Amino acid sequence: MVQGSAARDAMAAQPSFDELGTPLPAVTFCVVDLETTGSTDADAITEIGAVKVRGGEVLGEFQTLVNPRSAIPALIQVLTGITNRMVADAPRLPQVLPAFLAFAEGCVLVAxxxxxxxxxxxRACAEFDYPAPRWLVLDTAAMARQILLADEVANCRLATLARHFHSPTTPNHRALTDARATVDVLHGLIERVGNLGVHTIEDLREFSRKVSPGRRAKRSWASDLPDAPGVYLFVAEHGDDQQVLYVGKSVNIRRRVRTYFTAAESRRRMDEMVRVATGVEAVECVTALQAEVCELRLIATHAPRYNRRSKFPERQxxxxxxxEPFPRLSLVRTVRDDQASYFGPFRQRQSANDAMLALYDGFPIRQCATRITLAQTSPSCALAELGRCSSPCDGRISRADYDRIVDQVRSALSDDVRPAVAALQHRLRRLVSQQRYEEAATIRHRLATLTRTGRRYHRVNSIARCAQIVAARRVERDWEIHVIRHGRLAGAALARPHEVPQAVARACVATAGTVAPPIGPLPAAGIEEAERVADWLEQPGVRIIEIDGDWSWPLYGVLTDERLPELLDVLPG
Structure with missing residues (x-):
């Protein structure tokens, strides 16, 4: 299925499938073969033969004997028919190499x-100080091993393949003859894969790589997908049910999906996923941000087993x-409409523990979970004796004084983190003066976790408070327009050069989805979606068209490392 109305005007001018690469008929191949003395030295070459072809037509041939630095062994003379006498008057490799490089310039090298x-x-180019050409290289032997079935040919030697493809040239270990035979093998292999959707040199190169035939055969699935931003879903049919295996996004759906059937995709789980899949579906999107958000929502809905991040995305x-009458700190996974104050979210429980311990290091708020009432008291704990707790349990602090401590904690989390930093500085310096560096480093890590999460909290909460933000950003000649309501992407549009962006924005607002106000600091969307929206809003060049709410952070709500120089300089190094 293809959903959405992404740029119908552009569909008429959509590039063809072949335009995603260089069409094979437009490629000039230089098919080369070398004969050598059997040594690995660069100047061990005794003969160079090459044939230049394009679109099945021979454009030229190159052949020359080469005088090597050493004598040709007798066995090699018998094998190739090239004797020491034949190469005695032949040019040396430094004289031959420039002519061959000129002949092969701009070609795809085949051997x-x-x-x-x-x-x-x-090695010859390096030996004689010639810049090595950046050839694309095709290996007909490697291609044959991937394209031909095991029962078709006994092996992939040149002579065997030449017979298989009915080449009029029989290889005989002479360079030009073998190059001519290789041309026929190359054309035979190209004809063999033409019905598999191989139309470009990029496609053909993939066949020299290790990709299973079953995986490669599914490449045709991409041919009907749109050349547009959006989301793709690999699916598997199980009777009447359809299971989503994997969800991904791309600025060009067709181009991205094609890579799953090539050696460019090397992840083992993706290879397994493609083998299991029975098809690919696409959801076309208007903008890249809409594609990102759509991907997140589909992953949350289907929890595809091949999306690693789909595991427990709701865990925060x-x-x-x-x-309570004497409030305390508690770790929870759900924000409720209970008039309590919440701070987060933390991706891991350990990070939440670290931030909570930073607050305990800075403020004497109680750490026990005991229910404390105004009517009765109970014995204090060891933390109270150590001065780490204000001890409301034994009545040594009034409720008003304890409320002031709670208000300081609440302010450190929501408005001004400086009191938490100041409360920890004295303890850090004392630990350093006692050379208790590991303890000091632990406290610094806790504070860093607290301030890092504070940035995430204010960033998400600031857009969640806004009932509506309408913003635009220019991308090349178009304007991306997004309607954001309480941190959730409610609408997306693209204003083309011939359209008035303000009019497109008004239409987008009119058709945008209705979003109910969220609870507390939560956005109306998932946390990750709200962060993606914030990423887009914070890009250079974004223009606010309309805003309903206060998109702002408290001045001292977040302190980065650069704003904590005194604290970070406490520890040596």
Whole structure:
């Protein structure tokens, strides 16, 4: 299925499938073969033969004997028919190499067992100070191993393949003859994969890589997908049910999906996913942000087993200041409409614990979970004797004084973190003066966690408080327009050069989804969606068209490392 109305005007001018790469008929191939003395030295070459072809037509041939630095072994003379007498008057490699490089310039280099021939040419360029050409290299032997079935040919030697493809040229270990035979093998392999959607040189190169035939055969799934931003879903049919295996996003759905059927995708779980999948579906989007948000929502809805981040996306941890007569700090996973104060979210429980311990280090708020009432008292704990708790349990602090401590904690979390920093500085310096560096480093880590989460809290909470933000950002010639309500993306549109952005924005607002106000500091969307929206809003060039609410952070609500120089300089190093 293809949903959405993304740029119908652009669909008429949509590029063809072949335009995603260089079409094979437009590629000039230089098919080369080298004969050598058997040594690995760069100047061990005894003959170079090459054929230049394009679109099945031979454009030229290159052949020359080369005088190597050493004698040709007798076995090699018998194998190739090239004798010492034949190369005695032949030019040396430094004289031959420039002519060959000019012949092969701008070509895709093709050879049978290409690492051998290409390796000699690279070493020769290095030996004689010629810049090594940046050839695209095709290996017909590697391609044949991937394209041909095991029962079709006994092996992938050049002579075997030449017979299989009915080449009029029989390889005989002479460079030009073998290059001509390799041309016929190359054309035979190209014809073989033409019905598999291989139309470009980029596609053809993939066949020299290790990709299973079953995976490669599914590449046709991409041909009907849109050239537009959006989301793609790999699905598997199970009877009448359809299971979503994987959800991804891209600025170009078709191009991205095609990579899953090539060697460019090397993740093992993705290889397994493609084998299991029975099809790909697409949801076309107007903007890249809409695609990101759509991906997050689909992952949250379907929890695809091949999306690693789909595991437990709802798990968040918050610090809660309870509403008891003597409030305390509590770690919770859910924000409720209970008039309590919440701070977070934390992705991991350990991070929430670290932030809570930073608050305990800075403020004498009680740490016990005992229910304390105004009518009765109970014995104090060891923390009270150590001065780490104000001890409301034994009545040594009044409720009004205890409320002032709670208000300081609440302010440190929501308005001004400086009191928490100041409360910890004296303790840090004392620990450092006692050379208790590990303890001091632990406290600094706790405070860093607290301030880092404070940034996330204020960033998300600030857009959650806004009933509506309408913003636009220019991308090339178009304007991306988004309607954000309580931190949730409610609408997206694209204003083309011939359209008035303000009019497009008004239409987008009119059709945007209705979003109910969220509870407390929560946005109306998931935390990750709100952060993606904030990322977009904070980009350079974003213009606010309309805003209903106060999109702001408290001045001292977040202190970065740069704003804590005295604290960070306490520890040596």
């Amino acid at each position: 049978h067992n290409a690492p051998f021939d290409h390796g000699f040419l690279r 941890h918050w610090i809660k200041i309870t509403t």
